[in-house]
Amino acid sequence: MKDLQYDGVVIGGGAAGMAAALELEAAGFSCAIIEREDHLGGILMQCIHNGFGLHEFSEELTGPEFAERFMEKTLASKIAVLLNTTVTDFGTAASPGGSTAYKELFCVSPAGVLRIQARAVILAMGCRERNRGNVRIPGSRPAGVFTAGLAQRLVNIEGYIPGREVVVIGSGDIGLIMARRMNWVGCTVKAVVEIMPYPAGLTRNIVQCLRDFDIPLYLSCQTTSIFGNDRVEGVEVTPIENGVPAPGKRFRIDCDTVLLSVGLVPENELSKAAGVELNNATNGPLVDSSLMTNVEGVFACGNVLHVHDLVDWVAEESRRAGRYAAEWLTGRGPRSQIPVKAGANVRYVNPGRLDPRRENRVYLRSLVVKTGAVLELRCGHRLIKSLKKGHVQPSEMISLNLGPKDIEGLETGAAPSIEFSIV
Numbered sequence: 001m002k003d004l005q006y007d008g009v010v011i012g013g014g015a016a017g018m019a020a021a022l023e024l025e026a027a028g029f030s031c032a033i034i035e036r037e038d039h040l041g042g043i044l045m046q047c048i049h050n051g052f053g054l055h056e057f058s059e060e061l062t063g064p065e066f067a068e069r070f071m072e073k074t075l076a077s078k079i080a081v082l083l084n085t086t087v088t089d090f091g092t093a094a095s096p097g098g099s100t101a102y103k104e105l106f107c108v109s110p111a112g113v114l115r116i117q118a119r120a121v122i123l124a125m126g127c128r129e130r131n132r133g134n135v136r137i138p139g140s141r142p143a144g145v146f147t148a149g150l151a152q153r154l155v156n157i158e159g160y161i162p163g164r165e166v167v168v169i170g171s172g173d174i175g176l177i178m179a180r181r182m183n184w185v186g187c188t189v190k191a192v193v194e195i196m197p198y199p200a201g202l203t204r205n206i207v208q209c210l211r212d213f214d215i216p217l218y219l220s221c222q223t224t225s226i227f228g229n230d231r232v233e234g235v236e237v238t239p240i241e242n243g244v245p246a247p248g249k250r251f252r253i254d255c256d257t258v259l260l261s262v263g264l265v266p267e268n269e270l271s272k273a274a275g276v277e278l279n280n281a282t283n284g285p286l287v288d289s290s291l292m293t294n295v296e297g298v299f300a301c302g303n304v305l306h307v308h309d310l311v312d313w314v315a316e317e318s319r320r321a322g323r324y325a326a327e328w329l330t331g332r333g334p335r336s337q338i339p340v341k342a343g344a345n346v347r348y349v350n351p352g353r354l355d356p357r358r359e360n361r362v363y364l365r366s367l368v369v370k371t372g373a374v375l376e377l378r379c380g381h382r383l384i385k386s387l388k389k390g391h392v393q394p395s396e397m398i399s400l401n402l403g404p405k406d407i408e409g410l411e412t413g414a415a416p417s418i419e420f421s422i423v
């Protein structure tokens with residue numbers, strides 16, 4: 001077994017991991033990125049469509065182009081990049097003298113088993129797709145059922161077309177993008193079926209991926225069966241009226257391929273094994289204003305923390321995680337903090353605590369579709385801030401900055417939570 005030691009270790013080599021590692025290295029700390037694939041860049045390498053980088057680089061890039069901007073900087077730095085390396089165990093161990101607690105990671109790699117010790121660890125493992133087992137669609141188990149991300153890899157990386165007549169279940173962004181992609185490669189996309197009364201993806205993707213190609217979108221419709229034995233032959237769709245299925249109005253769509261775009265889940269099995277407390281609303285870690293988890297010295301950022309709608313926000317948040325980890329390594333960091341909570345019509349708020357002494361970047365998601373909405377922040381009966389929002393919907397994150405001037409005068413420690421509500 002080979003022993004390695006760094007000031008900080010980043011688990012995950014996508015945009016989040018590279019952005020965080022670059023900040024740690026820029027602050028003068030030794031750093032390593034652990035990546036289980038044979039390349040950096042993560043899922044971006046199969047996202048060959050454009051639309052990335054408008055906020056981060058002020059230009060429109062493809063996914064690989066966006067990733068390459070960070071890869072060039074990472075490979076030109078002193079950051080150790082460990083590819084084809086998987087973390088199998090993660091805990092805390094005392095230093096030989098017993099005065100310092102190190103994070104200890106055990107990994108399998110081409111060089112054999114590695115034991116890596118670090119003072120700080122940044123979790124940047126990203127997220128994974130929910131599959132048919134998560135949504136429990138009745139029917140047999142024929143060939144031709146794929147997650148949208150797998151189909152994207154087959155088409156964009158492997159060069160295979162998974163089918164010819166396609167139905168997309170769920171209107172998440174990757175499903176919308178793959179509806180367009182399958183159309184481009186000569187397939188017939190019969191429909192996108194969404195159980196909610198509103199789309200799950202960004203408005204721009206609804207327009208550019210569905211309307212521009214006349215692909216039907218069935219809202220408030222549930223896929224109630226998949227037909228076929230050896231190969232998919234069709235799906236049964238049941239409209240939902242007043243919150244309940246209307247079986248008398250169900251209909252069949254013939255197809256040979258089903259793509260599932262039914263949500264993403266932060267990849268947190270390793271986090272749980274390390275004792276990191278998770279947020280039930282996001283399935284990601286609970287973090288404070290410095291993006292540190294309940295485990296001292298362990299930080300989280302990007303899609304492993306909460307699923308973002310734009311990779312630009314992933315990079316922005318991850319740079320802050322790297323800076324906060326560097327501050328912690330120098331003995332600085334937040335002290336008493338003010339807790340926050342989701343109020344009316346808000347699904348979640350990240351981070352879970354705010355530092356009253358500095359600027360805080362806050363992300364949240366709406367539970368409702370509403371035009372002319374108002375975001376209210378209250379501490380007890382006191383209205384702290386009120387922001388008008390022209391339109392809110394669950395698929396698009398809301399972000400804002402809160403600084404000392406916004407939350408001055410609030411007692412820390414035993415103070416009531418700051419509640420975020422949409423009215």
